Amino acid sequence: MPQMNGGADGDDLGANDELIAFKDEGEQEEKRNVSSERDLDDVKSSLVNESETNSSSDSEQADRRPKSSQDLESRARQSRLFQEALRRQDGSLFQPSPYAGYPFFMIPDLGNLCSPYGALTPSARPYLPFQWPLLDVPGRATIRDSATPSHLSNNMPVVQHPHMPHLHPLLSYSPEAFSPQRASPGFSPDAGLSRAACYPVSPGGMAQIPHSFGWLPGQPMYPLGAGSFSPAALAMNASMSGLVSGSFSPRLVPTTQSSIPHPAIVPTVKQEPGICSHPGKSAIETQPEREDEKKPHIKKPLNAFMLYMRDERPKVVAQCQVKESATINQILGQRWHSLSKEEQSKYYEMARKERLIHSKLYPGWSARDNYGKRKKRKRAKSETQYEVAGSAEDFSLQPKRPCGPSDSEETLSPMAQPHQPPSHTHSRTHPHSISHLTHTHLSQASPASSLDSPATPTTALASPAAPASTHTEHVHSYSPYGASPYAEQLQPLSLTTKPPRPLSSTRPSTSGTPGPSTPSSSSDPSLSPFQVPSPPHRANSRSTTPTLLSQPFLIPPKSALTQTQPLSLRRANPL
DNA sequence: CTTCCTTTGAAGCGC
DNA sequence: GCGCTTCAAAGGAAG
DSSP states (O other): OOOOGGGGOOOOOOHHHHHHHTHHHHOOOOOHHOOOOOOOHHHHHHHHHHHHHHTTTTTTHHHOOOOOHHHHHHHHHHHHHHHHHHHTOOOOOOOOOOOOOSSSOOTTTTTTOTTOOOOOSTTSSEEEOOOEEEEEOHHHHHHHHHHHHHHHHHSBBBBOOOOOOOOOSSSSOTTTOOOOOTTTTTTTTTTTTTHHHBBOSSSSSHHHHHHHHTTTSSSBOOOGGGGGOOHHHHHHHHHHHHHHGGGGGGGGGSSSSSOOOOTTTEETTTTTTGGGTTTSHHHHOOGGGGHHHHEEEEOOOOOOHHHHHHHHHHHHHHHOOOOHHHHHHHHHHHHHHOHHHHHHHHHHHHHHHHHHHHHOOOOTTOGGGTTTTTTOOOTTTHHHHHHHHHHTTTOEEEEEEEESSSGGGOOTTTTTTGGGOOOOTTTTOOGGGTTTOOOOHHHHHHHHIIISSSOOOGGGGGTSSSOOOHHIIIIIOTTTTOTHHHHTTTTTHHHHHOOOOHHHHHHSOOTSOOOOOSOTTOOSSSSSSSTTSOOOOOTTTTOOHHHHHOOTTTTOOOHHTTTTTTOOOOOSSSO
């Protein structure tokens, strides 16, 4: 069976062995790819080799070396291969995406070339969502004024999509920016569409790409001044070139010295409002004494759920007509749990790739760098939260009803029914089934029952976002984890419980009710949750709010969401 | 204008 | 090693 294993090749990202080997998977994975057989595999191999070269022994030097003659030569060769491969792909590049309202480019097999995630989609025809590298500029307003198309070519074109400010390191997910109609004349399948889809990493390359992509006038663009130029950016540029530049045509080869900020790079505009006001002037030049403060803020790579959210949020917004992110996130959280492991693994894989790329782009970066960057959240709640956790035992659970009027199965939206996956072998637990339980019930539902055993069929879980057809197909026709215990071990995710939030609670502090977000069950953090020997659930994982998912089309009253909703007690089930 | 909300996952930190 | 904390995205709500 193909799917997660990246299709017939079986050498792609979904391979079990690869999933297991998360650490250092970069090299290993790339090495595995070298053993390709098909035409495209030549290209793949070239890309892989080049990437490997950059990431191996002299990776750091290579990362900081814009390019060498060897690189150019290799790139030219790969470009030829790529073009050839493109020609063989007949005209399916612009097939309409099944994701209505969320245009992707459907590029057969090219995902393996450009996508850091490889062929993750079961269809073996990966979607390449286009989104541009975005800099999350805190003080975006300051630079927004200067965001004109003219900046694109001469300055660092930094684009922040209004809805998707985050950008994949390699893939640009820009629902709006990319549609066949919008593609500029220079942006055609023949002209290397897929190349453009690759994350523009080389200085100047990005500057050109935006043009070809036909930036929307309304889209904010954030030209970055030289001030944003950082070693990290340099490393990113070079290493990303190593990762993907092989698929770029020569005309996309950098022509300027502009630094291309990774989407994760966020200039600390708040601290330096003028940084973008003078694109040509380096903040470091301007105020060298505060060099540290001007360090671009390199964001954390998105985790699997964040990636999922990014993809699914628009759908939820469209379906539920909700704009409040808190509500949407609740829905997404439930949908996330309702996803099949295959679907989730896709995002885990994407996240893993992001982390990998991120680590390559910013070798010295650490999440610690971002610690304290945000304003401190309220903390004084921990005591209250513990009290809440204790008292939650006996107050009748106020079920979350974000999208639905009720909290029990009988109120299940008929719309959800059609999506009910047939009771599959890997029956996911129906989070909804616990929605009406009191906390006492939940407590009685011992970890064994609530966490280890998929109790009820996950009937209403299927969400429009996760079409039942696809889901069931995965479940029945493909099971990369087939006999794996994870088939059932995944269930606990859906059954994690969350003590209800006190009705009178003010804004609960998330930091005050922190949960062990660290999956202690996973000995190797790099392992996919589906690969770890132990169940992916967390002993005291944050709970889910079961009712949300079942009725994605119904918008819960805000009060129901924000007040009756159980607090994310991360100390839930303290065992 | 800033912070919170809300979700999950990754990672850092302290013990 | 475990538990807690912070951050990643998002945009409306609230202070």
